[in-house]
Amino acid sequence: MKIAIVCYPTFGGSGVVATELGIALANRGHEIHFITYKQPVRLELLSNKIFFHEVHVPEYPLFHYQPYELALSSKLVDTIKLHKIDLLHVHYAIPHAYAGYMAKKMLEEEGIYVPMITTLHGTDITLVGKHPFYKPAVTFSINQSDVVTSVSESLKQGTLDIFDIHGEIEVIPNFIDAKKYSTSFTDCQRSNMATEDERIVTHISNFRKVKRIPDVIKIFSKIQLEIPSKLIMVGEGPEKEGAERLCEELGISNKVIFLGNSNEIDKILCFSDLFLLPSESESFGLAALEAMINKVPVISSNAGGIPEVNTEGVSGFLSDVGDINDMAAKAITILKNDKVLERFKLNALKEAQRFDIQKVVPLYEEVYERAYKRRFKNV
Numbered sequence: 001m002k003i004a005i006v007c008y009p010t011f012g013g014s015g016v017v018a019t020e021l022g023i024a025l026a027n028r029g030h031e032i033h034f035i036t037y038k039q040p041v042r043l044e045l046l047s048n049k050i051f052f053h054e055v056h057v058p059e060y061p062l063f064h065y066q067p068y069e070l071a072l073s074s075k076l077v078d079t080i081k082l083h084k085i086d087l088l089h090v091h092y093a094i095p096h097a098y099a100g101y102m103a104k105k106m107l108e109e110e111g112i113y114v115p116m117i118t119t120l121h122g123t124d125i126t127l128v129g130k131h132p133f134y135k136p137a138v139t140f141s142i143n144q145s146d147v148v149t150s151v152s153e154s155l156k157q158g159t160l161d162i163f164d165i166h167g168e169i170e171v172i173p174n175f176i177d178a179k180k181y182s183t184s185f186t187d188c189q190r191s192n193m194a195t196e197d198e199r200i201v202t203h204i205s206n207f208r209k210v211k212r213i214p215d216v217i218k219i220f221s222k223i224q225l226e227i228p229s230k231l232i233m234v235g236e237g238p239e240k241e242g243a244e245r246l247c248e249e250l251g252i253s254n255k256v257i258f259l260g261n262s263n264e265i266d267k268i269l270c271f272s273d274l275f276l277l278p279s280e281s282e283s284f285g286l287a288a289l290e291a292m293i294n295k296v297p298v299i300s301s302n303a304g305g306i307p308e309v310n311t312e313g314v315s316g317f318l319s320d321v322g323d324i325n326d327m328a329a330k331a332i333t334i335l336k337n338d339k340v341l342e343r344f345k346l347n348a349l350k351e352a353q354r355f356d357i358q359k360v361v362p363l364y365e366e367v368y369e370r371a372y373k374r375r376f377k378n379v
Contacts (some may be wrong), residue, residue: 001368002031004079006072007091007098009040013286014121017151017174018091019043024177024361026050035079037068043206053079054135069095069102076103087368088116090145093125094134097141102146115371117220118145120169122283125159126184139163146371149364152305153285155283170367173308175360176293178353181266190271193257199335202272202296204265204287205279207237211297212238212301215250215324217246217256219299222328224255227335231256234268269294273341274331277306285309288316292352298343299331315351316344 003025007018019040022032034040034049046052057071062126076099079085085323088103090096097118104116118141125138142148142165156169157316185256192366194200195326201220205211220231226289233256247253262268269275275291277300288298292309298316300306312318317330333342 001372002033002083002086003368004033004035004076004083004085005091006035006076006128007040008094009034009036009043013284014091014119017090017286018119020175020177020357021261021361021364022050025359026046027268028361028365031083032243033079033083033085035072035075038152048261050265051083069099072099073102073106076100080107081110081112081161085114087172087372088114089119089364089368091119091201092115092121093118093141094294097145101141108209112183113375113377115146115369116144117147117149117371118142119172119210120148120150120155120159122151122155122281122284125155125162125262125283135371136275139165141277143167144154146374148365149367151284152308154305154308160303166359167214172363173355173360173369174286174289175288175355175357176352178356178358181293182223186202189267193232193271195228199227199273200271201225201229201274201331201335202232202234202268202291203266203276204234204290205237205277207235207239207243210280211239212235212280214324215327216276217243217250217252218258218324219278219328219331221250221252221275222324223331223335224252226332226346229255229335232268232272234260234262234265235253238260265290266294272296274299274335276327276331277301277310278319278321278324279303279306279329282306289355291353292348294318295349296343297334297341297348299327301327308356309351311347311351314344315348366378 005022008015026032033055036054039052054077055072057066057068090100100116112376148169150169151174155173156171190221203216275296275298277288282304288310292315298310299319300310302318303321319326
């Protein structure tokens with residue numbers, strides 16, 4: 001099958017999932033065409049099964065904001081016609097499903113029908129989508145999709161609560177490629193980050209307010225009072241500068257390492273002992289899953305889709321949003337004893353394997369087949 005995938009090409013979870021899905025589909029014999037404004041960060045190699053089509057947005061002085069949706073929909077039309085695409089899979093309702101719908105309507109004028117699958121990832125629903133300015137467009141885009149999927153039961157329910165959705169939303173969880181993590185590093189360079197007697201705590205995100213970055217710092221501050229440890233902060237975003245100031249105020253700057261964005265997440269997690277994810281909300285918790293597949297237990301908030309990934313008392317612990325004391329206490333419970341830590345590490349890996357890509361990709365293929373067959377009823 002020839003599949004066009006539209007996603008954000010950045011370090012965010014939706015872009016990572018869309019890219020990894022495309023690569024996995026290509027490995028299973030499908031022809032994949034990524035369509036976005038730059039090559040996705042996880043898309044390292046193109047092949048005879050993977051193609052990238054860049055969306056160019058011309059600069060017009062007439063527009064205060066350049067019309068990306070218009071450029072994207074036009075690029076979709078051209079690409080679908082040129083490469084005889086069978087199916088369109090867009091990740092994020094706005095602007096991708098909106099642009100996809102416009103492309104579908106333009107193609108239908110020429111007698112070409114291409115089904116569109118829309119995958120909801122979270123922010124398109126919980127933040128952008130429910131804003132009064134965008135809610136009608138998001139509702140319309142979801143309802144005009146041939147198939148709608150959500151990455152968690154929590155996000156599905158949140159979507160149904162916020163929007164007037166006419167059709168079914170199918171839950172297909174995010175995933176991890178377990179094979180990539182089956183071989184351990186012989187030297188993960190742990191000594192570059194901490195001394196032999198220190199534990200390493202890690203947080204990875206886009207440093208937005210919803211991630212509650214100050215909570216990460218405060219939780220670690222309490223941990224390091226009880227257990228010699230270092231905190232590694234991976235990512236960039238608007239909350240980073242404030243986090244650095246908070247470290248100075250708490251007198252722990254020498255114990256916190258800010259690494260910025262990184263393509264070597266697996267190496268960082270290789271030497272990590274614990275992962276902190278105290279988010280206000282998470283549609284799924286992909287960062288937690290990446291930690292778990294690397295045998296890193298998770299201390300997280302009991303919010304959104306995180307409990308569907310991080311199993312209480314098994315792969316880590318859950319606490320109410322903002323309960324810094326409880327998160328710190330549970331972190332110390334895991335870190336203070338080598339045997340306890342090792343048990344949680346092994347459990348984290350086992351729980352993560354439930355989301356292996358080999359179990360999840362066939363779920364998407366089944367949806368594709370159903371949508372593709374349905375198109376003949378519309379021709």
